[in-house]
Amino acid sequence: MSILKFAENFSMKVFKFGGASIRDAASVRNVFNVLKHYRNEDLLIVVSAMGKSTNALESILESYIKGKKDLSEGIENLRAFHFEILKELFPNKTHRIYNEVEITLSQLEIITQTRSEEDYNLLYDKIVPHGEIISTKIISAFLNDQDYSNEWLDARKLVKTDKNHRFARVDWEQTQNLIQEKVKPGKNYVVQGFIASDEDCNSTTLGREGSDYTASIFAYSLNADEVIIWKDVPGILNGDPKVFEKTELLNQLSFKEAIELAYYGASVIHPKTIQPLRKKGIPLFVKSFINSKDPGTRVGNGLDLEPFLPCFIKKENQALITISTKDLAFIVEDHLSKVYNIFHEFGVRVNLSQNTAVSTSFCINNDPIICPKILKALQTEFSTTFNTGANLFSVRHYDEKSKMIVKESGKVLLEQISRNTYQVVTIPQE
Numbered sequence: 001m002s003i004l005k006f007a008e009n010f011s012m013k014v015f016k017f018g019g020a021s022i023r024d025a026a027s028v029r030n031v032f033n034v035l036k037h038y039r040n041e042d043l044l045i046v047v048s049a050m051g052k053s054t055n056a057l058e059s060i061l062e063s064y065i066k067g068k069k070d071l072s073e074g075i076e077n078l079r080a081f082h083f084e085i086l087k088e089l090f091p092n093k094t095h096r097i098y099n100e101v102e103i104t105l106s107q108l109e110i111i112t113q114t115r116s117e118e119d120y121n122l123l124y125d126k127i128v129p130h131g132e133i134i135s136t137k138i139i140s141a142f143l144n145d146q147d148y149s150n151e152w153l154d155a156r157k158l159v160k161t162d163k164n165h166r167f168a169r170v171d172w173e174q175t176q177n178l179i180q181e182k183v184k185p186g187k188n189y190v191v192q193g194f195i196a197s198d199e200d201c202n203s204t205t206l207g208r209e210g211s212d213y214t215a216s217i218f219a220y221s222l223n224a225d226e227v228i229i230w231k232d233v234p235g236i237l238n239g240d241p242k243v244f245e246k247t248e249l250l251n252q253l254s255f256k257e258a259i260e261l262a263y264y265g266a267s268v269i270h271p272k273t274i275q276p277l278r279k280k281g282i283p284l285f286v287k288s289f290i291n292s293k294d295p296g297t298r299v300g301n302g303l304d305l306e307p308f309l310p311c312f313i314k315k316e317n318q319a320l321i322t323i324s325t326k327d328l329a330f331i332v333e334d335h336l337s338k339v340y341n342i343f344h345e346f347g348v349r350v351n352l353s354q355n356t357a358v359s360t361s362f363c364i365n366n367d368p369i370i371c372p373k374i375l376k377a378l379q380t381e382f383s384t385t386f387n388t389g390a391n392l393f394s395v396r397h398y399d400e401k402s403k404m405i406v407k408e409s410g411k412v413l414l415e416q417i418s419r420n421t422y423q424v425v426t427i428p429q430e
Contacts, residue, residue: 010185013038014227016046016193016215021230021289022135023051025088031139032146034230034292042185044218045150046193047139048211049131050085053078057128062369064112064127065120071112079105082134089142097141104133120369121165121347125195125203129156132192132211140190150188158182159196159217161204167347168196168204170217179221191218212270216284220276227282228296229269230289235297236261236268239312244405250297252306257396258284258299264394264421265315265351274299310395310402315351318390319366320413320425321375323382324359331360335382342377346370351392352423354416361414363392363425387413390427398422 015035022028035043049057056078063071082101090097108130116123132155140152158178161168183189193211196204206213212229219227236258237247253261255278262271268286277284277299287296305311323339325331339360343350348370352363364371366388378384390413393406403422407415410426417423 010042012042012044012183012185012222012224014044014046014215014219014222014224016048016211016227016229017139017289018048018211018229018231019051019053020232022047022139025085028085028089028139028142030289031230032143032148034289035143035148036146037292039148042188044183044189044191044222044224045139046191046211046215046218047132047136048193050082050135050138053081053131053135054128054208056081057131058124060108060112061124061127065123065369067115075105075109075112078108082138085138089138090145095141097138100137100141101134104130104137119165121167122202125165125168125205129192129195129203129205132195136190136192143188143190148188150190153182153189153191155192155195155214156197156201156203158191159206159214161196161198161206163198163200163202163204164347166205167207168198170196170206171199175217176221179218183218183222207270207272209267209270210272212273216273216276219282220280223280224282226285227277228285228287230287230292231268232288232290233268233286234288234291234294235286236266236299238309240267240314243314244312247312248307248309250305250307250309250311251295252303253297253299254302254304255299257304260421261311261313261396264396264423265313265392266311269299305397308397310397310399312402312406313394313396314406315365315392315394317366318351318363318392318425319371320361320363320387320390321378322359322361322385323378326381326383328358330357331355336360338381339378342374345377346374348374352414352416352425354414363390363414366390387427390425393424393426395422396420 017031060074063074111126140150143150160171160174193214194205198204215227234249236250238250239247241247255274258269259274262269283298283300285296285298288294348364350362350364354361395402406424410428412424412426414425
């Protein structure tokens with residue numbers, strides 16, 4: 001029997017737990033409380049780094065690159081965070097998990113003990129994946145101790161990509177073959193989200209918050225019945241409740257509408273997650289790990305949006321770059337091609353752009369490492385204006401009331417409107 005046919009002949013679900021759902025020992029125990037309701041089903045469980053570990057590792061990376069003295073302190077804080085969780089989950093200090101976590105942290109220390117001239121993105125993919133490795137080792141060990149039998153998998157051996165570090169593109173044929181060879185019926189698995197490797201087995205990553213995408217990759221490769229992303233919210237809301245008031249639950253989203261929301265920055269779903277699921281008609285559910293029996297939101301074939309409401313999205317920490325030619329000549333295709341080549345070179349995604357006769361504005365994420373390099377590259381040929389501390393608001397299915405809500409958030413720097421989406425870039429009023 002072929003590998004592909006074998007994968008089609010058994011039923012599996014893919015679950016994904018993000019950092020908020022495993023931020024401490026109590027949260028880890030709650031993961032088991034969710035999973036025990038699915039004991040009779042084959043599950044592949046995708047897990048992110050714990051809590052704010054990815055942020056901590058990004059700070060460690062910055063300290064390493066800039067030669068800051070707080071590098072050792074950053075690693076020690078990361079160790080203390082995880083060992084506090086270990087102490088609560090594994091009272092027996094001789095449990096093998098202590099040594100496994102320590103080995104992973106030691107590998108991180110070895111990387112940061114020697115200076116490197118390597119590209120920032122490559123170094124990012126060497127250092128930051130340690131968070132996922134540690135979290136999955138802890139989760140897998142704890143579940144096994146609770147008689148929830150599972151096998152720990154290394155995503156770097158299964159998800160293969162190109163060498164586009166931090167934004168790696170999946171080699172789908174090789175990845176499917178590797179996953180189908182490894183995953184068998186009658187077993188449960190725990191695997192890292194976000195991380196992968198290239199043909200030389202160097203670590204790569206799939207983009208910030210890429211664990212949702214990992215769940216989609218495994219679901220596609222295994223012809224899974226469904227994917228469930230477990231969140232600290234009741235499902236997909238029409239806005240982040242931490243940002244917007246009186247948000248409402250969306251019961252149903254079509255694949256197309258989910259792609260649109262993810263594209264504009266809805267944090268509940270990673271932008272690349274939907275497309276592989278859409279190709280095979282695999283439904284995605286977003287549910288609450290706090291109230292796991294609630295229905296949540298279904299993403300799949302059916303109504304575009306139910307109920308039909310304006311959907312609000314806010315992207316913080318944005319930079320607005322406005323360029324013009326130094327002789328004030330018209331901005332033409334040749335100029336734009338040069339600008340976009342620079343963005344491509346540094347792996348930058350443009351969140352919003354707008355043209356006038358002699359200038360073009362771009363709203364991008366304000367990466368403290370990448371943005372200065374982009375500005376330097378642009379300034380060789382263009383005059384530039386640069387604003388930081390901006391917010392980008394997008395409203396799908398806007399009405400006049402929803403437009404006013406976001407416009408009143410600050411001083412408007414840029415405004416753009418299309419048939420279905422309203423966007424505005426603001427900075428706080430002085």
